[in-house]
Amino acid sequence: MVPTVDAQTMEAVAIVVHPEVAIDDDNLTLDQLRSIFLAERQHWGDRSRITLLVRAAMAPERDLILTEIYGMSEDRYRQYWIGKMFRSEVASGPKIVFSTDMLRDLVTVIPGSIGFVPVSEVGPDLKVIRIDGMLPGDEGYPLN
Amino acid sequence: MRGSWLGILVAALSPAVGLAGQAPDDPRIRALGFGDFNYLVTDLDGKEGFRIGQMVGHVIADIDERFTFFGEVSLTAKDDKYSIEVERASVRYDFADEFKISAGRFHTPVGYWNTAFHHGSWLQTSVARPEMIKFGSRFIPTHFVGLLAEGGFPTSPLGLGYSVGIGNGRAANIARAGDAGDVNDRPAWVARVRLRPISIVGLEVGATFYSDRLLAPDLSKANERIYALHVALDRDAPEILAEYAHVTHDPVTGSGDLPGSDGYYIQFGYRLPAAYRSVKPYVRVEQVVVQSGDDVFFPLALNYDGVVVGVRYDPGVFLALRVEYRYEQFEGMAKTNSLYAQASFVLTGS
Numbered sequence: 001m002v003p004t005v006d007a008q009t010m011e012a013v014a015i016v017v018h019p020e021v022a023i024d025d026d027n028l029t030l031d032q033l034r035s036i037f038l039a040e041r042q043h044w045g046d047r048s049r050i051t052l053l054v055r056a057a058m059a060p061e062r063d064l065i066l067t068e069i070y071g072m073s074e075d076r077y078r079q080y081w082i083g084k085m086f087r088s089e090v091a092s093g094p095k096i097v098f099s100t101d102m103l104r105d106l107v108t109v110i111p112g113s114i115g116f117v118p119v120s121e122v123g124p125d126l127k128v129i130r131i132d133g134m135l136p137g138d139e140g141y142p143l144n
Numbered sequence: 145m146r147g148s149w150l151g152i153l154v155a156a157l158s159p160a161v162g163l164a165g166q167a168p169d170d171p172r173i174r175a176l177g178f179g180d181f182n183y184l185v186t187d188l189d190g191k192e193g194f195r196i197g198q199m200v201g202h203v204i205a206d207i208d209e210r211f212t213f214f215g216e217v218s219l220t221a222k223d224d225k226y227s228i229e230v231e232r233a234s235v236r237y238d239f240a241d242e243f244k245i246s247a248g249r250f251h252t253p254v255g256y257w258n259t260a261f262h263h264g265s266w267l268q269t270s271v272a273r274p275e276m277i278k279f280g281s282r283f284i285p286t287h288f289v290g291l292l293a294e295g296g297f298p299t300s301p302l303g304l305g306y307s308v309g310i311g312n313g314r315a316a317n318i319a320r321a322g323d324a325g326d327v328n329d330r331p332a333w334v335a336r337v338r339l340r341p342i343s344i345v346g347l348e349v350g351a352t353f354y355s356d357r358l359l360a361p362d363l364s365k366a367n368e369r370i371y372a373l374h375v376a377l378d379r380d381a382p383e384i385l386a387e388y389a390h391v392t393h394d395p396v397t398g399s400g401d402l403p404g405s406d407g408y409y410i411q412f413g414y415r416l417p418a419a420y421r422s423v424k425p426y427v428r429v430e431q432v433v434v435q436s437g438d439d440v441f442f443p444l445a446l447n448y449d450g451v452v453v454g455v456r457y458d459p460g461v462f463l464a465l466r467v468e469y470r471y472e473q474f475e476g477m478a479k480t481n482s483l484y485a486q487a488s489f490v491l492t493g494s
Contacts, residue, residue, distance in 0.1 A: 091212045
């Protein structure tokens with residue numbers, strides 16, 4: 001069962017990357033974003049490794065990502081990453097982050113990192129990525 | 145920057161977070177463990193009772209930012225001992241998503257199941273693998289020693305990916321990989337292409353070609369070619385896995401093309417919704433058909449028909465309980481009924 005997200009209480013989620021990650025127009029399509037979060041794509045355009053930062057279970061924004069990006073339940077998500085490691089398709093799973101503060105800090109210091117935070121937690125030091133040309137709050141933004 | 149140093153300190157001390165974008169000072173080792181415990185009731189003589197299945201340890205170590213070591217060792221219960229096997233040991237260099245190259249011992253990239261689940265019994269829905277790629281399979285060479293290039297094109301709409309390998313192929317015992325060298329005068333090679341569209345998570349469609357020269361039971365040399373297709377929708381509701389392989393063996397000096405042998409399976413599973421989501425019933429139909437003109441497989445009595453019906457129950461994230469009924473016919477034997485009960489688990493750590 002894919003986790004349900006309470007649309008009334010869940011705020012939009014912003015995709016943030018390390019400040020030196022170069023992405024054309026700071027924009028990814030939803031499929032490109034999905035390929036990164038699924039570790040089908042593990043390198044940025046300059047061949048640097050992508051480091052995926054994911055909030056620990058119970059964070060509402062994690063539920064939103066599991067619903068909209070992965071389309072998986074929490075159990076299936078864990079099985080997915082164990083399977084990826086078992087198949088030698090990845091060297092490790094996502095880095096688990098235990099708070100929004102911690103994620104905000106890590107995404108600014110780990111080269112090649114990408115993560116997600118509630119839009120109200122985005123600070124001026126974070127580089128926010130558009131999805132299909134849209135920012136959090138825009139009509140049609142997939143992580144609203 | 146709020147709480148920055150505290151966050152970084154916690155990150156540095158936490159096993160869950162490392163500065164993975166940077167080369168570590170020492171190799172970071174992550175580990176997975178798989179195991180299973182079984183009870184079997186069957187018409188087959190001498191097979192009933194409790195049995196410990198395979199215990200498998202899998203490690204991954206970052207040697208540096210682009211070199212990674214993958215290793216896997218299994219312990220398998222035998223009648224009078226445990227056998228220890230190095231299932232996989234390889235070093236990989238990642239140039240980019242499109243090109244990674246490895247050297248070592250791998251799961252042969254033929255079809256889907258052999259690389260997707262193999263010794264990771266907890267990962268698969270059923271108790272055991274299909275007959276065509278079972279433990280010690282002689283129909284499909286399950287392990288491969290040599291070089292493997294692989295990659296994917298994640299920006300392509302269909303998620304095109306490939307694996308191309310060259311290696312020793314089968315050993316003199318065709319159930320084994322040539323760990324200590326090639327037993328004949330021609331290397332084996334394998335090429336697999338697959339599509340994994342990002343818009344349908346879990347879907348993979350692929351085709352494989354494998355070529356080797358091997359020794360037939362009469363010690364004559366034969367050229368082996370395997371043509372395989374697979375379609376996998378590897379998800380919970382529904383799960384659909386299907387593979388087909390056509391294997392030919394032509395004498396190196398002889399009459400040319402001979403009839404090939406075939407193996408296939410189709411498995412369907414469906415995790416129940418809502419309050420019953422821990423339960424996943426499944427069914428599998430499978431067959432191996434060896435032609436009498438196949439001088440390599442025919443003496444090995446590999447013909448097989450089987451129907452498998454079971455239920456997987458997940459009481460927790462890392463434990464699976466299964467009850468499975470099998471109705472099978474092995475070559476030269478009467479039809480048999482078997483009932484398996486299994487607990488399988490995965491351990492994770494870093």
